[in-house]
Amino acid sequence: MRRSGVQQMKAAVIVAIMVAAGCASGAARARSGSSPAPATAAAAPAAQAAAAQDTSSAIGPQYPSTYKRHPNPPVLIKNATIMTAAGQEIQGGSILFRDGRIVSVGTSVQAPSDAVVVDGTGKWVTPGVIDVHSHIGVYAAPGTFAESDGNEATNPVTAEVWAEHSFWPQDPQIPLAIAGGVTTIQALPGSANLIGGRSAVLKLIPARSVQEMKFPGARYGLKMACGENPKRVYQNRGPSTRMGNMAGYRAAFIEAQGYRRRWDKWNKDHQGDPPERNLRNETLAEVLRGNIYVQNHCYRADEMLQMLDLAHEFGFKIRSFHHAVEAYKIGDVLAREGTAVSIWSDWWGFKEEAMDGIYENAALVQQAGGRVVIHSDDPGGIQRLNQEAAKAMYHGRRAGIPITRDQAVRWFTANPAWVLGIDSVVGTLEPGKMADVVLWSADPLSVYAQALQVYNDGWLVYDRNDPAHQPKTDFTLGQP
Amino acid sequence: MIAFLLAQTIAITGGTVYPVSGPKIENATVLIRDGKIAAVGANVAVPAGATRIDAAGKWVTPGLIDAAGQMGLREISAVDNTNEASLRGNEVAAAFNVLEGINPASMLITVNRMEGITSTLAVPGGSLIYGQAALIDLDGATIETMRIKSPAAMVADLSEGAKGAGGGSRAGVAARLRRVLNDAREYATRRADFRRRQIQDLSASAADLEALQPVLRGELPLVVFANRRSDIETALRIGKEYKLRLILAGAAEGWMIPDEIAAAGVPVIVEPLDNIPSYDALGIRYQNAALLAKGGVKVVLMETATENTRDLKQQAGNAVANGLPWEQALRAVTLTPAEVFGVAGQYGSIEVGKVANVVVWTGDPFEFSTGVEHVFIRGRDIPLRSRQTELLERYRTLPPKY
Numbered sequence: 001m002r003r004s005g006v007q008q009m010k011a012a013v014i015v016a017i018m019v020a021a022g023c024a025s026g027a028a029r030a031r032s033g034s035s036p037a038p039a040t041a042a043a044a045p046a047a048q049a050a051a052a053q054d055t056s057s058a059i060g061p062q063y064p065s066t067y068k069r070h071p072n073p074p075v076l077i078k079n080a081t082i083m084t085a086a087g088q089e090i091q092g093g094s095i096l097f098r099d100g101r102i103v104s105v106g107t108s109v110q111a112p113s114d115a116v117v118v119d120g121t122g123k124w125v126t127p128g129v130i131d132v133h134s135h136i137g138v139y140a141a142p143g144t145f146a147e148s149d150g151n152e153a154t155n156p157v158t159a160e161v162w163a164e165h166s167f168w169p170q171d172p173q174i175p176l177a178i179a180g181g182v183t184t185i186q187a188l189p190g191s192a193n194l195i196g197g198r199s200a201v202l203k204l205i206p207a208r209s210v211q212e213m214k215f216p217g218a219r220y221g222l223k224m225a226c227g228e229n230p231k232r233v234y235q236n237r238g239p240s241t242r243m244g245n246m247a248g249y250r251a252a253f254i255e256a257q258g259y260r261r262r263w264d265k266w267n268k269d270h271q272g273d274p275p276e277r278n279l280r281n282e283t284l285a286e287v288l289r290g291n292i293y294v295q296n297h298c299y300r301a302d303e304m305l306q307m308l309d310l311a312h313e314f315g316f317k318i319r320s321f322h323h324a325v326e327a328y329k330i331g332d333v334l335a336r337e338g339t340a341v342s343i344w345s346d347w348w349g350f351k352e353e354a355m356d357g358i359y360e361n362a363a364l365v366q367q368a369g370g371r372v373v374i375h376s377d378d379p380g381g382i383q384r385l386n387q388e389a390a391k392a393m394y395h396g397r398r399a400g401i402p403i404t405r406d407q408a409v410r411w412f413t414a415n416p417a418w419v420l421g422i423d424s425v426v427g428t429l430e431p432g433k434m435a436d437v438v439l440w441s442a443d444p445l446s447v448y449a450q451a452l453q454v455y456n457d458g459w460l461v462y463d464r465n466d467p468a469h470q471p472k473t474d475f476t477l478g479q480p
Numbered sequence: 481m482i483a484f485l486l487a488q489t490i491a492i493t494g495g496t497v498y499p500v501s502g503p504k505i506e507n508a509t510v511l512i513r514d515g516k517i518a519a520v521g522a523n524v525a526v527p528a529g530a531t532r533i534d535a536a537g538k539w540v541t542p543g544l545i546d547a548a549g550q551m552g553l554r555e556i557s558a559v560d561n562t563n564e565a566s567l568r569g570n571e572v573a574a575a576f577n578v579l580e581g582i583n584p585a586s587m588l589i590t591v592n593r594m595e596g597i598t599s600t601l602a603v604p605g606g607s608l609i610y611g612q613a614a615l616i617d618l619d620g621a622t623i624e625t626m627r628i629k630s631p632a633a634m635v636a637d638l639s640e641g642a643k644g645a646g647g648g649s650r651a652g653v654a655a656r657l658r659r660v661l662n663d664a665r666e667y668a669t670r671r672a673d674f675r676r677r678q679i680q681d682l683s684a685s686a687a688d689l690e691a692l693q694p695v696l697r698g699e700l701p702l703v704v705f706a707n708r709r710s711d712i713e714t715a716l717r718i719g720k721e722y723k724l725r726l727i728l729a730g731a732a733e734g735w736m737i738p739d740e741i742a743a744a745g746v747p748v749i750v751e752p753l754d755n756i757p758s759y760d761a762l763g764i765r766y767q768n769a770a771l772l773a774k775g776g777v778k779v780v781l782m783e784t785a786t787e788n789t790r791d792l793k794q795q796a797g798n799a800v801a802n803g804l805p806w807e808q809a810l811r812a813v814t815l816t817p818a819e820v821f822g823v824a825g826q827y828g829s830i831e832v833g834k835v836a837n838v839v840v841w842t843g844d845p846f847e848f849s850t851g852v853e854h855v856f857i858r859g860r861d862i863p864l865r866s867r868q869t870e871l872l873e874r875y876r877t878l879p880p881k882y
Contacts, residue, residue: 391794
């Protein structure tokens, strides 16, 4: 969506609708009204634990996930190179998963008699790819105004909107991302607003509704945006400056503090009528309680430091900065704060606040002890997050920063799982984890690698060599 | 000093040379003298006094040529006052040549050339007829020293993006383009009448109609952006009607009709990683480059994000992953674009007498694991430095030393 010039000539419509998009963050509520469907006890999602903190002002479960695991036979992929994203690269390895859960990973895994056996000779296996920054479904293809549902650009603070209410499960970009190995996304509102609304953490599967895709037990995120976008979009009514941006966040959270106090008091004593619900404050109060994660679009180092001060003022954590092209300038601070960075490998220069992007951003932040995620913010980029991670790893190495292959794989698997608070459920290939598994034709850190098979919770949602496992959205039917 | 540098002889020895014009040569030497390739082969004697570059275990290829960017014309896309690519308000801007808008000091040049991109086509933006593109080397203090060929092509648009110039209809766009071409023809035979205003109004200015004459004579290629199959066919039709030297760009649905395109002898510039469907091209897909090449079409690759023209390598690698033979992919970013823009006598391959745009890589140029060891542009060993490498050094250890 950042592209312009020649590309604009070719895809004017897409570019036009994306003008104000491009940033994400999310806040999640950990209400466990819907139960995940693990068949094995081992993997009851840790995300559920977060529910304990939920003292939300809302009454009862809201818009619950209706996700159900697709029934599948057990699968054994044998004799592959398995990159677990948990420290190991196992040559001649096998992985067995059953009922949506990884049973075992290693060099001597026995296949049960009912297992589908996949020959992984000469192939690689990684966890499913997770993109923490996607606008798929909310800025759907074919990219007309009719599908432009990513920015509620009518007010600089729209904490009350939820990305899932825009999400179109028939977006033809979904199968493309699946073919790139993606199993989970965070769909975010755009970055027109200071506070753009709630994100949705979704299993990337064919489905009739977004509810069927909602990652069971996952928290919401809250999308916030720094810098150029909000001040450009609202220049006539304000904010029109970065100081205006800061004042806007502060005013919103001050209001939410009062709201939270009133509700916390009522939750404790139940005296009189409950306070009037307010959707905007409800979301922000959940951020203050730590139940919704802040996902903050922010490019410049100095602005990220301002946002950390804001978070300190109101007592919340920023789970991840997104885009963060200048994160390498403050890797030490980010490590200390425990705030992740979700970044591109090499995007730079398409806007003024992106001028200082460098190839070594990921490697330098990693070296400083920070948590790195390679994200897309782009329907093309989401299809090759493995390639982007490879670019960042090798450029880091050439600069003398010793990034391991395992770390590079974590950049698009385990680390994004942490950013979404689902790292105890997905993100690595370890027994008990959800069977989100990708079989690659070659080393996934090579430009020539392609996802051959993609399993989502054990379900074979994509097979490059079998048209029966190449999902099409309704939109694509009957098209060339 | 300058004379000494120009007279310098450089010998790149021991590498695997991919001349592109012929099969790879193991353990070969490339000799560069006075900015030109003086010799290439396995048995080249290195003259005394030559600067030796040890390329043992390395790959040596021609410098990569990107066929569609706005290098030097677009510093920061979102900052309007750094953009020089479009002549605003002119839907027919045939006389607009981008060359003097190019900033040789652009930061984008150093960032991208150190990754092996040595030349680019600087393409104007616009609505129907964008103007004239210039082919430039990514080294030089002035546009004169950067210039390879200008104009290298006239650029026009028959895709969805041009609809505004056609009254909101593709048919209107095609009709308007024909009207402009017809008027250019008429203008050429009635210049005196035009000056005396003894001719009905023509659809463009005299300067624009004049600028179209080399296109009508088949001397200057016309690059046409078209993505939908029917738009590609319209372009082919117009090309045939006016006997133009047509080049298709974009051509997202070209894979549907490779035979038609090949039969017309029209080369195609594609962006392999473009696969997001829009109503301009619902049939867009990764396999486009491979299927076109298989059908006999001359394929050139492009990366349209100018600031990351360096990702042309990734574009090529992905084209290979999706079926384009590796050798054809390398050709599609070197010799084929040189041929298409009429400079293959000087550019695009490692052959004696050609301009010494040469890259020494640690391996396969398309692989992420590969680094760039040397970039020669016109024989100059380009410093592998940019604003980005300076940022890296400043912030390598924190806090930075300002």
